[in-house]
Amino acid sequence: MSDSDQTAPPPPAVRLSRAARLRLVAALLALAAGTAAVVIAVVLVRATLS
């Protein structure tokens, strides 16, 4: 069995701390808020133009 046939060991799993996970969830919430605002504005603009 050559070296190339050997399966490379998996990289160590990156574990986010609880604080980092919380910040990521909050950031996604901010992104969702921005998207919701854009949807409201687009619906309003389309209703205005129609």
Place this chain on the structure above:
Amino acid sequence: MSRRIGYVLALAWVAAWLTPAAPASAHAYLVKTVPAASQELNASPPTIQLTYDEAVEPRFALISVTSAAGRQETTGPVQRSQADPDTLTVPLRPHLPEGWYLIYWRAISVDGHPVQGAFTYAVGPNPGPAPQFRVPDISATAATPQLLVARWVMFVAVMAAIGLFVLRFLIIRPVIRGVPGTSVRAVSAALVIASIVGLIAIPVYVDLSTANDSLRSVFDLGALVPLFGVTAYGRALLDLEACFALFVLAACISLWVDRPGRDRRSAAELAANLGTLLAAAAVLIVPGTAGHAAQTSPRGLTLAFDGLHLAAGSVWLGGLLGLLVLWFSLRSGGRVAALAVCVPRFSAVAFGAVLVLAGSGLGEALDHLPALDALWRTGYGEAILVKTGLFAGALVIASGNLLRSRPGLVAARVRPERGEPAARLLRRLISGETALVAGVVFAAAVLSSLAPPPPAFALQDLALARVGPGTVTRTVNRAGYQLELLVSPNRAAAPDSFALRITKGGQPVRGADVTLTFAMTTMEMPGQEYQLKEIRPGLYSRAAPALVMVGLWGLTFQITPQGGPPFSALILDQANG
């Protein structure tokens, strides 16, 4: 190259999506009335029906029907017609006696502007001569001092919050970590304060505006709250509150996840910033849908101008406020070093914002003004001039910053003695500039509360003569003919007599076809057209209560002489009450 083509296609798609096919009118106006203006009926109608070009809200509408003695003849509230949503009806007392009646109406356009009008009709068969009616004097304006101040506070708070966010996260954050001991906490606090003020100011303005439109007390919340969302104007403002609340939520998250000490932003910071900027873009586009931009054709273009205008103004105003806050929050030791990195970056952004402001403002003015002289002959134009003057003043101060303070701060890196004087000059100039920009926003609040002049305003530059008020006898020459105009008594809401004596070479011109069209030049109203009868050789006449409002009317005579080419003559007539 292919990327450039992609951009062009994307822009073309956005333009096509935003550009409507149909033209828009500025304000609600009457398209049909039952009974018709100046109509003589054989019996009293059971109701009055007014049909508008849009679905106006009956709870904001007023229709009064008064007899010659001033008695109110309506018996119930204004209601929307079951058959046609654009039609409002009001019931009348049954079997009204013979005589003339005045109908006065007031409604709220979709852009929140009150519009009003009046006309007369008669119940016959022998109504007698029409009396001189007194048109009710009911305040119909969206520009009361109370509303203007509330509108200004709302604009300033919302724009400042967005501008402070841009300054805090996009302009000074990437560089401030390079200056030891510098904190942007005060700017963050200013952002939170502006956000809270904006969140309160929007519903307060909606309450004040709804109270003004529905002629109720601002404290009658039980009656007002259900009315907040019944007009397109109110709904747009409620949407503004929703979008702004989402912006504030996203901005607070951005503040929470931000770690300004790090060189690169984390994924969480980038996502939060992107969400806040998306919400800010939504906030900036919504006000246009509640104002003139949505009512002026081409609406897509005017909405785009409005959004750009607000965005540029927000960056400028919020940036100035943020720099002032930063100035006062920094210790004198590190102030110059921090300003030396922040001010040049803000100057570059503000310069671009000013260019966008000027360009989009010019585009909006060209779109809304039917003639150049509307700038100094209408309240709307005067508000534009005041706004432009304040803007120019702010530009002069800004140029002082660009040419004196900024170079001084930059030079302080190698010549520290230049730093403090430049920082002091910066504070003075920014204070003045901020005050003037806030004044510009107040002028914008006034501007957006006034109705733009109607397209018929442009007629004022084409008139052969200007006559009135009072009885008119005036001769003008046109196409080789002498035209003598006779109007009596030339009063609003009165059965005026309009006569035109046509002569050529001293001889009466017989058998001509003469049509008279009325257009109100200071307010959007439907035109009226009457055929004049030849009552004596060369004298064409018609009696009609066509001057339904006090104001400057454009009287256009379309004349087709027998065997001669047709021509027209426009005369401006001032009708008073």
